[in-house]
Amino acid sequence: MRSITKDVFEVGAIDWDRKLFDEIIPLPDGTSYNAYLIKGSEKIALIDTVDPPKVDALITNLAEAGVEKIDYIIANHAEQDHSGSIPDVLGLYPEAKVVTNEKCKQMLIDLMGIDENKFIVIEDGQEVSLGNKTLKFIFTPWVHWPETMSTYLVEDKILFSCDFFGSHIAASELFVKDKPRVYESAKRYYAEIMMPFRGPIVKNLEKIKDLDIAIIAPSHGQLYDEPKFIIDAYKKWISDEVENKVVVAYVSMHGSTKKMVEYLVNKLIEKGIGVQQFDLVTADVGKLAIELVDAAGVVLASPTFLSGAHPAAAYAAFLVNALRPKIKYMAVIGSFGWGGRMVEQLKGMLTNNKAEILEPIIIKGEPKAENFGKLDELAEEIEKKHKEYKIL
Ligand code: FEO
Numbered sequence: 001m002r003s004i005t006k007d008v009f010e011v012g013a014i015d016w017d018r019k020l021f022d023e024i025i026p027l028p029d030g031t032s033y034n035a036y037l038i039k040g041s042e043k044i045a046l047i048d049t050v051d052p053p054k055v056d057a058l059i060t061n062l063a064e065a066g067v068e069k070i071d072y073i074i075a076n077h078a079e080q081d082h083s084g085s086i087p088d089v090l091g092l093y094p095e096a097k098v099v100t101n102e103k104c105k106q107m108l109i110d111l112m113g114i115d116e117n118k119f120i121v122i123e124d125g126q127e128v129s130l131g132n133k134t135l136k137f138i139f140t141p142w143v144h145w146p147e148t149m150s151t152y153l154v155e156d157k158i159l160f161s162c163d164f165f166g167s168h169i170a171a172s173e174l175f176v177k178d179k180p181r182v183y184e185s186a187k188r189y190y191a192e193i194m195m196p197f198r199g200p201i202v203k204n205l206e207k208i209k210d211l212d213i214a215i216i217a218p219s220h221g222q223l224y225d226e227p228k229f230i231i232d233a234y235k236k237w238i239s240d241e242v243e244n245k246v247v248v249a250y251v252s253m254h255g256s257t258k259k260m261v262e263y264l265v266n267k268l269i270e271k272g273i274g275v276q277q278f279d280l281v282t283a284d285v286g287k288l289a290i291e292l293v294d295a296a297g298v299v300l301a302s303p304t305f306l307s308g309a310h311p312a313a314a315y316a317a318f319l320v321n322a323l324r325p326k327i328k329y330m331a332v333i334g335s336f337g338w339g340g341r342m343v344e345q346l347k348g349m350l351t352n353n354k355a356e357i358l359e360p361i362i363i364k365g366e367p368k369a370e371n372f373g374k375l376d377e378l379a380e381e382i383e384k385k386h387k388e389y390k391i392l
Pocket of ligand 1: 077079080081082144163220
C-alpha cells in the first residue's frame with residue numbers, strides 16, 4: 001500500500017515478472033495494475049482492481065489499509081486486468097456496489113457474470129459524494145475500449161484515467177522520476193493499444209483540458225505529478241505531424257531481400273533520411289510499434305514464400321493495418337524465385353491505412369545492377385516526399 005494524498009492510497013499490485021501482454025506485447029519493464037482506495041468521511045471507494053493472478057496483493061493491501069467495508073467499486077474499464085478481481089472484492093465486501101457506466105456494466109456482466117443488482121449506473125459528468133470527497137465521472141471512450149471512463153477526485157485534483165496515459169512499468173517509486181524512461185514506456189503503451197484511436201483521443205484531451213489536474217493516476221505504471229508531461233506527449237503522438245523517419249521492416253530467407261534492404265537503407269541515410277530497420281524474425285514488435293507512432297513511411301520487404309508473402313511480413317502488414325499509424329506512404333519491396341502474389345497479398349492486408357502505396361519493387365533472384373536503379377528511384381521518391389512534408 002502506498003499513500004498518494006491524505007486518505008488516498010494505491011492498493012494494487014506490481015507485476016515485476018510479466019513479460020507479455022495480450023499474448024503479443026513484450027513488457028521489457030514488467031507492469032503494474034494500480035487500484036486506488038479513497039477513504040471519504042462517509043463512504044469508501046475502490047477505483048479499479050487488479051489482474052486476477054494478483055488478487056492476493058490487492059486483498060492484503062486492503063487489509064493493511066484497515067478497510068472493513070467498501071461502499072463503491074468504481075470500474076473505469078471492463079478489461080480483466082482492472083476488473084477481473086471485482087468478483088473477489090465483492091465476495092469479501094458484499095455490501096459494495098459496482099459504480100460504472102451502462103456499457104461497462106453490460107461488459108462486466110458478460111465477462112465475469114456480476115449480478116445485475118450489484119451495479120449503480122452513472123452518467124457522464126455525474127458526481128458521487130464520499131462525504132468530504134467527491135468523485136466525478138468523465139466518459140473517455142475508446143482509450144481503448146468503447147466503455148472506458150476516467151474518475152476525477154475533485155478535492156485532491158486527481159484524475160484516475162485507467163489505461164489512458166498508462167505505461168507498462170514495474171517500479172517501487174509511485175511517481176514518475178525518470179522521465180525519459182517513462183516517456184519511452186508510455187509511447188510503447190500508446191503505440192500498442194491507443195494509436196488506432198487517435199480521433200477519440202483528440203476529443204478526450206479536449207474534454208479534460210479545463211480540469212484542474214494535480215496528479216494523473218493511471219492504472220498501469222507510475223503516476224504523473226506533472227500532468228503536462230504526459231498530456232503534451234499524447235498531443236504530439238496524436239498530431240498529424242510525422243518525423244523524418246522511415247521504418248524498414250524486412251524478412252529475408254537467402255539474403256536477396258536483405259541486400260535490397262541494405263542498399264535502400266544506405267541510400268536513404270546518405271540523403272539524410274532517418275531509418276529504423278527491423279529484422280521481423282527477431283524484432284521486438286513493441287519497439288516496431290513505437291517507431292510507427294511518428295514515422296513518415298514504412299517499407300515492407302519480403303521474399304516470396306510458397307507463392308505469397310513470407311508469414312513474418314504478413315504479420316507485420318497485419319500489425320501496421322491494425323495499429324493505424326499516421327504514416328503518409330508505404331512501399332513493398334522483395335524478391336522472388338519463380339513467381340507469386342506477394343505484393344497483392346500484402347497490399348490486400350493494408351486496407352485500414354490512408355497511406356499512399358508507392359510503386360513496388362520486386363526482383364527475380366539476387367539483386368543485380370539494373371535492380372539497384374529501381375531502389376535509387378524509390379529512395380529519391382521518399383526524399384521528395386520528406387521535402388514536401390518539410391521534414392527534410
Ligand atoms: Fe489495462 Fe485495457 O486494460
